[in-house]
Amino acid sequence: MSNYISAVNEAIMREIAQVPHAIVYGESIDNGSMMSGLSRNITVQDGGRVINIGNCEETHCGVGFGLMLKGVPAVLIAKQLDFLLLGVEQMVSTYSNIRSHRDVSTLGSFTIITVICDQGYQGPQSSFNGLGDICSMAKVPGYMLTNSQDTTRVVQSQLNRPGFRFICLSQRLYPTEFLELDLVQAAEDCSVFQYYEGDDTTIVCFNLSLPEGLTLHKKIVDNGRSAALFSANYVFPQDWQLIRDSVTHTRKLVMIDDSKSVNLLGHRMMSTLSEQCPPFQSVTVTREDDIDFRVGPDDLQVDYEDVIARLGV
């Protein structure tokens, strides 16, 4: 049984090796620890390149869009999502510019693979964990890799797709055993994955909160009830049909989001579902408003018994 980072690395490298003319670039991607294993064993086809680059995040991002305009598949592997804040201007303005007049399906692909610091031991400056915030600014798709199912499907279907997207890893999952989950169903665009069916409540996880969702699911099952479990990615426009069908059936919804943003896609989902579903009971599990930015574990605090009690399951 492989651990998370080894399994994700293998899936990504397997896909990159199949992309003609791919340019894979990033800081320290071909030396040292290979970004703690994320960029180990990169192989590109003839005509492709692996480029170790310096510290210039805005240029990293702009180069990807230039390559996209040339029709060249580009994969930027970046150590941390918060480092890429220096390149947000490119991700937002340049991509909006390109999309305004070019048929993206005729251009190259630009994929940023990066790690979200979803643990707080790297210090306050690395506490940014909200992929949805960046995705929202220019409606850029963003996908989380948390287990065998989403990793396989996202990497295979999105990594070399024309256009721009993020594929993100969880830092706290690095040393853990790779989750092998069964899949009930998944949206074709990888916007939603369903891992369990259930009649008594619907659980939807955002950002990197699937581990908390799995824990809640287990506790509900241990209570002799069943719960449908979903994880949602940042894909625009978002189609909530799979979740809508479940909530219509269960009439109970738990939305879990571990990001520190105040602008949560889950809130938008709940607003949409409240208009489209019969009345349902809901519980949201999110960060407190007064987030502690000091060094610490930075886990999302979930009072599972309270959630179960409030739902009556």
Place this chain on the structure above:
Amino acid sequence: MDIERRQLAWEVVRLRYWQHLVNEGLKEGKIPKVPVHVAIGNEAIAVAICNMMQPEDELALSHRNMAYNLARRGEFGPVYREYLMEPTGVAGGKLASMNLTQPELGIVYSSSILGNNVPVACGLALGKQTLDEPGIVIALMGDGSIEEGSFYEGLVFAKTHGLRLLMIIENNDHSMSSTVAQRRCPISVGDMCAAVEVPFRQMRGNNVWKYLDNVQDARRTVHEGGPMCIEVFVEALTNHSGPTPFGPSDPKNLSLDNGLIVEQSPNDPVYVVEQSIPTSAMAEMTDRVFAEKSVEETP
């Protein structure tokens, strides 16, 4: 006067006339919504670059891209109608001014954010290199852009990877309404380039023929040896954006009624042309542009 020398002169004169037409349109409120940055004073470098470009070359422009879009297009109406957001504009009315591109003419990217086009140009050049395509990428920017970190990042990136990138800095001493002295310390672009061993050259005087020789030479340098940077000094003969003058108190009183030349000095590329060609040739060119159809009649 040989044909090539005459043609360059004609292109400078024609480009000036077209920019005057845009300015007159702005003054009369005919371009009411789209912010437009006229580049009267930049004609010599724009015509030189556009004549230097080979079919395989690509241009990444800034928000002040009018002179290049007009010079590459070689016609006025489709560009002007783009500023009016009309479907018959060069980009179907989707891009208007600051992001205007014409990929079929090699203008593949234009950015309204200072310094933003440098990393994109690096990516274009890296793509050319990877695909083993001929040609170079030209990134155009102003003296405001060199204050941005992306300019330095781009120098380092292009040098490190041996990219065929020609960086053109149009130094008009202005960023919006601030002069360099009003906003920052001087920047020696030559020293910045020297620090990363990128060839550097300055150009001044607005002589389109000399400019063309220089940029053709620079293109050879870039094609054979990697990135190069040229700082060309231009005069801001128009306001940052919108009409010139912007109102009765504006000392810059541009009007097509006063003729094509704005300033009787080497700061004005059309003045330089006038001083460099026979009087009869200049008169003929002037008559020819003024005989063009009006904006409304332009196809």
